[in-house]
Amino acid sequence: MKSLPRYMQVMNYYIPLIKSGKLKEGDKMPTEEEICNLFHVSRITVRRALDGLLQNGYIYKQQGRGSFVTTKKTGFQLNHLKGFTEEMTQLGKVASSEILSFEITAPTEKVAEILSIDSSQKIYVLERLRLADGAPIAIERVHLPFYRFPTLQSADIRGSLYEILQLQYGVEQFKGVQEIRAGLASEEEARLLHIHPGSAVLHIHRTTFERDETAYEYVESTYRGDQYQFHVTIYK
Numbered sequence: 001m002k003s004l005p006r007y008m009q010v011m012n013y014y015i016p017l018i019k020s021g022k023l024k025e026g027d028k029m030p031t032e033e034e035i036c037n038l039f040h041v042s043r044i045t046v047r048r049a050l051d052g053l054l055q056n057g058y059i060y061k062q063q064g065r066g067s068f069v070t071t072k073k074t075g076f077q078l079n080h081l082k083g084f085t086e087e088m089t090q091l092g093k094v095a096s097s098e099i100l101s102f103e104i105t106a107p108t109e110k111v112a113e114i115l116s117i118d119s120s121q122k123i124y125v126l127e128r129l130r131l132a133d134g135a136p137i138a139i140e141r142v143h144l145p146f147y148r149f150p151t152l153q154s155a156d157i158r159g160s161l162y163e164i165l166q167l168q169y170g171v172e173q174f175k176g177v178q179e180i181r182a183g184l185a186s187e188e189e190a191r192l193l194h195i196h197p198g199s200a201v202l203h204i205h206r207t208t209f210e211r212d213e214t215a216y217e218y219v220e221s222t223y224r225g226d227q228y229q230f231h232v233t234i235y236k
Contacts, residue, residue, distance in 0.1 A: 006041050010049035013039075018058050018069055026133070029059055029067040051196070057226040060135035061194050070135070084130050084138070084160075093132040097158045100127040100139075100192075104146060104153070111143045114207055114218045122146040126157060129192055136193045136224070143218040165216075174211040180204050182225070193224050200225030 004012070017023045030038070035046045050067055053059045059067045084095055104122050112119040126142040142161065144152065148169065155164050165171040183203045190197040201222050208217040 006039070007045045007048040007052065010035065010039055010041065010046065011052045014049075014053060015056075015058060023069045025069060027069045028065075029069065031066065054194070055196065055199060055226055062134050063194075065134075068135075084140070094134075095159075096131045096134070098129040098131070099158065100129055102126050102153070102157065107143065111218055115143065115145050115215050117145050117147075124149065124152055126161070128157075138221050138223040139189060139192055141220040143220075145216065148216055171216060172211055174209050174213075176206050176208045178204060178206045183222075185222070189222050193222075195224060195226070 014023065014029075023029075029050070032043055032046045032050070035041075035049070036043055039046075050059065050061075054061060054067070057070065060070050061067050087095075089095065103125055105125055107115065107117065107119060107121070107123045109119060111123065112121070115123070117123070123146055124142070124144040126140075126144070128140045128142070129136055130138040130140055149165065151168075152164075155168065157164065162171075162173065166173075181203050183201050185193065185195055185197055185199045185201045187197045189195075189201060190199060193199075193201070195201075202225055204219075204221045204223060206217075206219045206221070207215050208219070209215050
């Protein structure tokens with residue numbers, strides 16, 4: 001019987017430790033050098049093993065700090081309208097954001113139609129990298145009508161955007177309409193999410209409405225497929 005490749009042997013050593021709880025959520029993985037010395041393998045082998053653990057959702061990486069154990073995927077309730085920050089807080093995780101871009105621009109025909117505005121009106125386009133406990137989970141591109149939120153550029157948009165919209169502009173979330181489809185990560189998405197190009201991702205498009213059925217937000221998001229799962233409660 002042909003023996004397993006060395007990188008898979010390394011993976012198969014750590015996977016049971018993570019599944020059994022001997023390596024717990026948030027534990028720091030040994031360094032590449034330590035794993036090299038333990039298994040007498042090359043750094044290339046170790047990096048391939050760590051990439052395998054990453055792709056299968058057993059660890060996550062923080063730039064400059066190393067790799068950490070993760071034993072549970074981030075969950076999202078499909079039957080509740082919640083923002084990323086609220087979802088992460090309820091899961092006991094710390095949500096944070098990196099602002100990738102924030103601009104005032106003209107909408108595409110599609111976005112103008114969704115937000116029920118004229119194509120000559122301006123919109124905000126906010127692109128953020130969403131993180132849970134420091135690990136990148138999603139890339140989020142938010143479209144908002146400028147006329148509804150004229151001073152938004154002065155707000156701190158690194159936290160909960162929904163909280164800002166509610167407290168500063170009186171927005172009351174009423175419903176959201178979502179479209180979810182599977183996809184493969186582009187090179188840019190992979191770079192931001194710390195995954196390989198072509199890895200599984202979830203593309204989610206959501207339109208959010210106020211109680212009077214006015215659409216005030218359109219979001220295009222890309223979530224890591226190995227770190228995110230959806231939950232829904234169905235009643236008869």
